[in-house]
C-alpha cells in the first residue's frame with residue numbers, strides 16, 4: 001500500500017469516527033424493523049425512516065448521508081457527501097474507489113463500494129470496525145458479478161464466532177475475502193497471513209485492515225494452500241468457497257462461494273491438506289458442505305477423507321449442523337446468485353444443478369464445522385487420533401461471544417480425561433459448568449421423576465438424558481469430593497455394588513467432560 005493511499009484511509013477513518021458511523025447509530029437512525037428488513041434485502045423502511053429524520057431536522061446528518069450512500073447503495077448530493085467526509089473529500093473517496101468519479105456538473109454521487117460499520121463481542125471483548133466490500137444485489141439492482149467480493153455474511157459470523165482465540169504466534173486465513181476472519185485472528189495472533197485467489201479481494205481486505213488499524217496481516221495471492229506451500233501455522237481459519245456448483249456451460253461460477261472443483265472436492269482438499277500446514281499443537285477451523293449419496297452418508301464421507309490423511313495424522317471434530325435435500329440446496333444457491341424464482345433462467349439453472357447431483361448420485365448436502373488439530377509431539381494431546389463426527393442439527397445454546405470458548409473448553413476437557421486412567425479419574429474432583437441445569441419430568445402425583453435431562457445453556461445447547469445415579473453424581477460435583485468418594489456414598493445409598501457403579505458412571509463422566517458439562521476443578 002502506497003503512502004498517499006494510507007493517508008486517504010487515515011482521512012476516511014477520521015471522518016467515519018467523527019460522523020459516529022456505528023452499528024448502533026444506524027439502528028438509531030432507522031430502528032430495528034428497518035434493520036430486519038435490510039437483512040431481508042429490503043431498503044424501503046430504512047429510506048422512509050431517513051426521510052422522516054431529515055424532515056424533522058430540516059437537514060441531513062453525516063451518518064444519514066453515509067448510510068444512504070454506502071449501506072443502502074443510493075446516490076447522494078455531492079455537497080452532502082463533502083460535508084460527511086470533510087477530511088477525505090469527494091476526490092479522495094473516488095481515489096479509494098468508494099464512489100464513481102465526479103465532476104462539478106454532477107448532481108449526485110454514486111457508490112461503487114459498500115462500506116458499513118460492524119460490531120462484535122468475542123472472547124477478548126467488544127469491538128467495532130468498518131468493512132468495505134463490493135456492492136450487493138440490493139444496491140446494484142441486479143445479480144452480482146462472478147468476481148464479487150463479499151461483505152460480512154451469515155457464514156462469516158458463524159466462523160468468526162467459532163474461532164478459538166488463544167494467543168498464538170501465527171494464523172492463516174484461507175480465502176480472506178473482505179478480510180473479516182483475518183482481522184478477528186489478528187486480535188489474538190502475533191501475525192496473520194491472509195490469502196485469496198482474487199486480487200480484488202486482497203485489495204479490499206488490505207484496505208479494511210488499514211482502515212481498522214491492523215499492522216500484523218500479510219496478504220498473499222493464490223489458490224488454496226499454494227501461497228503458503230512450505231509453511232505451518234498455529235491456527236488456520238477458513239470460510240472457503242464450499243458451495244457445490246455444476247461445472248456446466250452457462251452456470252455462473254461466483255468466486256466468493258465456488259472454488260471451481262467438482263462437488264465437494266474443495267472441502268475434501270482443505271480437510272486433506274490443512275494438517276500439513278499446522279504447526280504441532282495447531283488448530284484448523286473451517287466451514288464446509290459434504291454430499292450424501294445413496295451409497296454413503298455425509299459424515300462417513302468426511303470420515304473417509306480423514307482416514308486417507310496420513311501425514312500428519314490429525315485429531316478431528318466435525319459437527320454437522322444441517323442437511324438439505326438437493327432441491328432445496330439448488331434453490332438456495334440459485335437465489336443467492338441473484339436469479340429470481342419463476343424465471344426461465346432459474347428453471348434452467350435448477351435443471352443444471354439437479355443433473356449434476358444426479359450424475360454423482362447425490363441426494364442431500366450436509367453443512368457443518370470442521371476442526372482439525374495437529375497433536376503436539378512433545379505432549380500429545382490425546383492418544384491420537386481423536387475423532388468425533390456428530391450431527392447437531394438443533395438450535396445452539398445462547399452464548400453472546402460465539403462458540404469458540406466452548407470449543408476450547410470441550411477440547412481441554414477431552415484432553416484432560418483421556419490423559420487419566422479410570423483410577424486417576426476416580427481420584428479427581430470435578431465441577432459442573434455454570435450454564436448447566438437439570439430438568440425433571442414427573443407423572444402427576446409421583447414423587448420420583450420419570451425422566452431427567454441435563455441441559456446445557458450455552459455451547460451447543462446439548463440435552464443429555466440422565467438416570468438417578470448420574471444425576472446424583474453430577475449434583476455432588478462441587479470440586480471438593482472426588483468422583484470415587486461420590487460413587488462410594490451413592491453405592492451405599494442405592495444399595496448397589498460400588499465397583500459396578502463406578503464402571504457404569506466413569507465412561508459417562510468422560511463424555512460429560514468432552515461436552516464441557518463437567519469441568520476439571522480449576523487449580524488455585
Ligand SMILES: C[S@@+](CC[C@H](N)C(=O)[O-])C[C@H]1O[C@@H](n2cnc3c(N)ncnc32)[C@H](O)[C@@H]1O
Pocket residue numbers: 150151152153155156159174175176177178179180181195196197198201222223224238239240241242255256257258259
Ligand atoms: C465465502 S468467501 C469467505 C470470505 C471471508 N473469509 C468471510 O469469512 O466472509 C470465500 C473466499 O475464498 C476465495 N477463494 C475462492 N477460491 C479460492 C481458492 N481456490 N483459493 C483461495 N481462495 C479462494 C474467494 O475469492 C472468497 O474471497
